[in-house]
Amino acid sequence: MIVYMKVQLRGGSEYIETIELTEIESKLFYQNSDNAWRLMCDSIEARLGIQIIGNYNLVSYSHDAQIWKPLH
Numbered sequence: 001m002i003v004y005m006k007v008q009l010r011g012g013s014e015y016i017e018t019i020e021l022t023e024i025e026s027k028l029f030y031q032n033s034d035n036a037w038r039l040m041c042d043s044i045e046a047r048l049g050i051q052i053i054g055n056y057n058l059v060s061y062s063h064d065a066q067i068w069k070p071l072h
Contacts, residue, residue, distance in 0.1 A: 003029060004065045007056035016059060019044060029061070 003026040009015040021029060021040070028040035041052045050056070058071035 001026065001063055002065075003061060003063060005029070005061045005071070006059040006068065007050075007052055008059050009056055017050065017056070018065075019048065019050065022047070 003021045005019045005021060007017050007019065009017070022043070025040045025043050028036040028043070038053070045051050060068040060070050062068045
């Protein structure tokens with residue numbers, strides 16, 4: 001299952017980025033723990049150069065990129 005996450009840049013343009021999570025990132029996403037969240041964000045930063053923690057607001061996520069659910 002492919003999971004997508006939308007995040008919004010804090011300040012400035014408030015650009016919204018859609019990120020397709022890898023299988024491992026998706027598993028971490030659903031673990032619902034602070035440690036898993038940090039590991040997922042570190043993986044995204046290493047793979048895409050997007051530093052989520054401290055720079056982006058969480059917007060939503062989706063399993064199929066059609067029906068989006070709020071993240072917060």
